[in-house]
Amino acid sequence: TFVLLLKSGSMNRYISILNGGSLAGVIAFGWFLVLYFAMGAEFVLVDFNEEFLREAMTIRIHPFGSVRMLGLVIPSIFMYKAVKRYKMEEGEGFILFGRAFQVGVMFTFIYASLAGMLVFLFGSIIDGSFVEFANTYDLRVLELTKEAGESMFLNLDEQMELIKERDLGSFAMMDFWRKTVSGFMIALIVAAVLKQKPPTFVDNE
Numbered sequence: 001t002f003v004l005l006l007k008s009g010s011m012n013r014y015i016s017i018l019n020g021g022s023l024a025g026v027i028a029f030g031w032f033l034v035l036y037f038a039m040g041a042e043f044v045l046v047d048f049n050e051e052f053l054r055e056a057m058t059i060r061i062h063p064f065g066s067v068r069m070l071g072l073v074i075p076s077i078f079m080y081k082a083v084k085r086y087k088m089e090e091g092e093g094f095i096l097f098g099r100a101f102q103v104g105v106m107f108t109f110i111y112a113s114l115a116g117m118l119v120f121l122f123g124s125i126i127d128g129s130f131v132e133f134a135n136t137y138d139l140r141v142l143e144l145t146k147e148a149g150e151s152m153f154l155n156l157d158e159q160m161e162l163i164k165e166r167d168l169g170s171f172a173m174m175d176f177w178r179k180t181v182s183g184f185m186i187a188l189i190v191a192a193v194l195k196q197k198p199p200t201f202v203d204n205e
Contacts, residue, residue: 013090017103020082021110024075028111028179029118031071035063036122036130063119064134064171075183079107080190087194094198097191104187108180116176123168131168138163 038061061067083103087095095103123131142156142163 013086014106016082016085016089017107018110020078020085021107022114024078024107024111025114025118027074027078028071028115029122031068031074032063032115032119032122032175035061035065035068036127039063039130039133060137062134062137063130064175065137072182072186075108075111075179076186076190078111079104079183079186080193082107083190083194087196091198094196095194096197097195100191100194101187104190105184108183108187112176112179112183115179116172119175120168120172123172128168131166131171134171135163135166 083095083100086103087093087100091099139160142160145156
């Protein structure tokens with residue numbers, strides 16, 4: 001059915017979105033691999049002599065750590081290009097905010113789904129050790145928070161139990177939802193930047 005739609009031309013208008021989202025998903029997976037191969041590397045935000053404080057201010061790299069946020073530049077660039085191309089080809093240089101956002105959401109689902117699927121396949125077939133590493137690291141962060149006495153308003157014990165239950169599937173799903181939520185926000189910004197109403201012609205007769 002999908003092939004027939006493509007042949008009939010009814011899906012041709014979305015080719016730029018499909019291609020852009022797929023390429024962004026593959027490159028996002030490439031960013032995951034960069035963090036995977038750098039896994040375990042660390043950098044100290046503030047260097048203290050006391051071991052406890054030094055560990056608390058140290059960030060260790062892993063595919064699902066805070067450093068992953070740098071990867072948001074990938075969907076931002078590709079979504080902008082894809083929506084802009086759609087605007088020029090289908091809207092003849094014009095596009096309403098709602099339509100631009102809709103196209104951005106389509107891009108997001110393609111990008112997030114492909115990236116999450118590749119992460120799951122990598123962990124299932126090649127190496128899923130990043131799951132254990134991430135769980136161990138996150139548990140240690142909560143332990144340090146607990147030791148620092150900052151757990152007054154946080155249910156750390158419950159959070160620690162949830163972390164222990166995380167597996168490859170939950171990490172892949174978490175990756176999908178994180179990319180989806182951030183993609184929606186990027187789509188709002190892209191739609192606001194690219195929106196352009198077509199001119200209105202007034203009939204004087």
